[in-house]
Amino acid sequence: MRRFVFVLVCFVAMLVPVAVLASGGEGGFNGVVRSLEVKYHAHATRIPFMGLISFISRKATEGGVSNVHVAEFEDFQEAMDGEELNRMVEQKLGPEWERVIRETSRYGGDQTLIFMHAEGSRMGLFVLDASGRELDVVQVSVDPAHLNDKVNEYQHHSHHHDDGD
């Protein structure tokens, strides 16, 4: 009995460092991109002045779209295991992100993962799309209600414009 308890306690004790290691390292968008770089020996092209672009998009949409992150892998040649990729992204993004769409091909060529995350009245969107030799990773934060108003505004203007022609 004592041996059984000892084995059980050892097993539980072993789970703790494994869980800590698994959640370690950089998380979020950068964590995913870094993990892709390391795992597939590829280099991501980060769009220059992304901070500025993000700031401009926030201003232009009056807060509708913000926190834009983009990373692009060109000439991505490594075959991907869909299950492994999904696990890695889930782990790096954390449990607050929910996967809503996943498309995966057994041969590894095409992979799409879309995650969403509630951020108060805003929504975080994370998209990973691999097709052929290109892999793109995008993360944005959107305000659905605000975006809707802006879209309606443009539609309204466009209708007026059409009527004027």
Add this chain to the structure above:
Amino acid sequence: MEMQKRLLYLGAIVLCGTAMAAAQDSPLPLPPAVEKELAAKASNVTEVTLGKNMLGFAAKFMNGKDEDEAATRKLIEGLQGIYVREYEFDKEGEYSMEQIEQLRKYFETSEWSPIVRERERKNHETTDVLVKLVNGESQGMFVLEAEPKDLTIVLILGPVKVEDLSRLKGLGGLSSLGDVQKDIKPVKKGGGE
């Protein structure tokens, strides 16, 4: 001895928690083994998982000013979840009829009533549509479409009717729902089977 018991209980709780977390891997209430087997054999897999929270957010993208959009928004806001699994196979016979039967049996409870049961022997295609009835109201829909090289599973939880399916096809990844509605209509007229 008391300490040993406590440790034993603690260990058991941790193990149960780990097992439950593993069991909750997929939010789609299907036999997990079947889902994994199908995914392992399919050449392409599409999974759409929209829980109540995410449906709430999706609804916010519909402004509700247009009558149609307002109806769709109301529908989505009332739903508990939408789950879609599409499996494409390279060749015929990659999934077995036993697996299909397992899926059907899973929903053959008193709560779920079949409204469509279509069997096309010539093309080896089958369609099953079951509705969850609670106090005479439809509170869920399960659609299973099996073709020789394609398998589509749709589960919608919450108040939904067949005629609502076309409203949902506009949501990302749910375009197949429009086709499902088209399939259902002529069958119903024909008297079911």
